[in-house]
Amino acid sequence: MKTYVHPVMRDVELPAVMQALSDPCRLAIVRQLLESKGRALACNEVELDVAKATRSHHFEVLRAAGIIFTEMDGTKCMTSVRRAELDKRFPGLLKLLSAAK
Numbered sequence: 001m002k003t004y005v006h007p008v009m010r011d012v013e014l015p016a017v018m019q020a021l022s023d024p025c026r027l028a029i030v031r032q033l034l035e036s037k038g039r040a041l042a043c044n045e046v047e048l049d050v051a052k053a054t055r056s057h058h059f060e061v062l063r064a065a066g067i068i069f070t071e072m073d074g075t076k077c078m079t080s081v082r083r084a085e086l087d088k089r090f091p092g093l094l095k096l097l098s099a100a101k
Contacts, residue, residue, distance in 0.1 A: 002077070004063060004070045009085040012066030017090065020065035021097070025050060026058045030067060033081045034098050040071075040078035 021027050025048060032046050048055055059079065062068045067086065070079045086094055 002072060006063060006069055007066045009066060009089050012089060016065045017067060020061050020067060026062055029058060030097060040080040042076045042078055
């Protein structure tokens with residue numbers, strides 16, 4: 001079973017978060033996850049018009065930046081936004097992302 005590495009939130013820095021969010025595809029991923037109201041989504045549930053390898057890359061960048069959390073549920077990789085942790089570390093950031101379209 002695949003395991004994912006997630007940074008400790010105290011080590012997550014705002015420039016890395018902003019750089020990860022600067023890509024329109026990654027921003028779309030985060031917005032779709034935020035719209036799921038806390039429900040984790042399988043990678044294939046996130047609507048993107050990119051190749052599978054590109055999709056995987058974008059999820060990895062978001063995970064490395066501390067924005068998303070991914071865990072295995074059977075054969076599915078379920079992903080959610082690290083909402084509570086990000087709200088504590090960077091208050092208002094997720095609200096801004098949800099509002100700005």
